[in-house]
Amino acid sequence: xxxxxxxxxxxxxxxxxxxxxxxxxxxxxxxxxxxxxxxxxxxxxxxxxxxxxxxxxxxxxxxxxxxxxxxxxxxxxxxxxxxxxxxxxxxxxxxxxxxxxxxxxxxxxxxxxxxxxxxxxxxxxxxxxxxxxxxxxxxxxxxxxxxxxxxxxxxxxxxxxxxxxxxxxxxxxxxxxxxxxxxxxxxxxxxxxxxxxxxxxxxxxxxxxxxxxxxxxxxxxxxxxxxxxxxxxxxxxxxxxxxxxxxxxxxxxx
Numbered sequence: 001x002x003x004x005x006x007x008x009x010x011x012x013x014x015x016x017x018x019x020x021x022x023x024x025x026x027x028x029x030x031x032x033x034x035x036x037x038x039x040x041x042x043x044x045x046x047x048x049x050x051x052x053x054x055x056x057x058x059x060x061x062x063x064x065x066x067x068x069x070x071x072x073x074x075x076x077x078x079x080x081x082x083x084x085x086x087x088x089x090x091x092x093x094x095x096x097x098x099x100x101x102x103x104x105x106x107x108x109x110x111x112x113x114x115x116x117x118x119x120x121x122x123x124x125x126x127x128x129x130x131x132x133x134x135x136x137x138x139x140x141x142x143x144x145x146x147x148x149x150x151x152x153x154x155x156x157x158x159x160x161x162x163x164x165x166x167x168x169x170x171x172x173x174x175x176x177x178x179x180x181x182x183x184x185x186x187x188x189x190x191x192x193x194x195x196x197x198x199x200x201x202x203x204x205x206x207x208x209x210x211x212x213x214x215x216x217x218x219x220x221x222x223x224x225x226x227x228x229x230x231x232x233x234x235x236x237x238x239x240x241x242x243x244x245x246x247x248x249x250x251x252x253x254x
Contacts, residue, residue, distance in 0.1 A: 037069070045063040084135050217232065
């Protein structure tokens, strides 16, 4: 992907121009912007070593706070173009062992680590905050086609957008034929449930895959007197990893 390079002076001039030309009240700036998202908190405690749930810390068990918040912003469509921005905060491993972190560490008769200190009560170092989505949606008037460019959630049969699966690339959808949606996508980097990938694959050091992902799909659905009849076929290719993976489904809903 190529980026346009400009000088520092030019960038400052553009910034000044944009500030002077488009300054407007905050109410006007955010009018029509659609906002969605969620806030979630979870406390998990699995510190037990018997059926009586004795609170003695054992290897592999702990107590932790889990925080997650997401906000997605979508601008109104202007000249067939809208912008989408998602902000994500995630902290899924705030250990809280309540004095069960183990024995004091003593070196040369000096206590170096005191039992019970560390990441306690959800006040430890934050683990993740950043941009979860950043893409442009183009929807021409002349055709029932939608093109999405940028970092976006991946809603396919083998990915879960609700768990943070996303990729950076392009996805095109066409519905000119009634009941039929054709899809084509290409992503240069992507993630599969990156909240858990490092725990599932012990050798995984990153939360995304740097191999290009390509997909083609045909999705059909029609309402009849006996219910909705649907079918979909997906093709996936991952460079150097998967030559061809096909997902197909036939459904009837009544």
